[in-house]
Amino acid sequence: MPECPECGAAITIPANAMQHELLPCPDCGTELEIISLNPLTLDRAPEVQEDWGE
Ligand SMILES: [Zn+2]
Numbered sequence: 001m002p003e004c005p006e007c008g009a010a011i012t013i014p015a016n017a018m019q020h021e022l023l024p025c026p027d028c029g030t031e032l033e034i035i036s037l038n039p040l041t042l043d044r045a046p047e048v049q050e051d052w053g054e
Pocket of ligand 1: 004005006007008009025026027028029030
């Protein structure tokens with residue numbers, strides 16, 4: 001089971017997870033991005049600016 005890179009909590013990946021999907025860590029709330037599904041790699045999602053418009 002993958003771990004949160006921030007706090008080490010076990011992250012449950014949905015069976016239908018897609019690459020680049022964002023998952024919040026249930027423990028610390030950090031947004032995690034699925035960098036790759038094979039092998040499964042998680043990393044902190046980049047901070048999204050609020051002024052993307054649209
Ligand atoms: Zn965490």
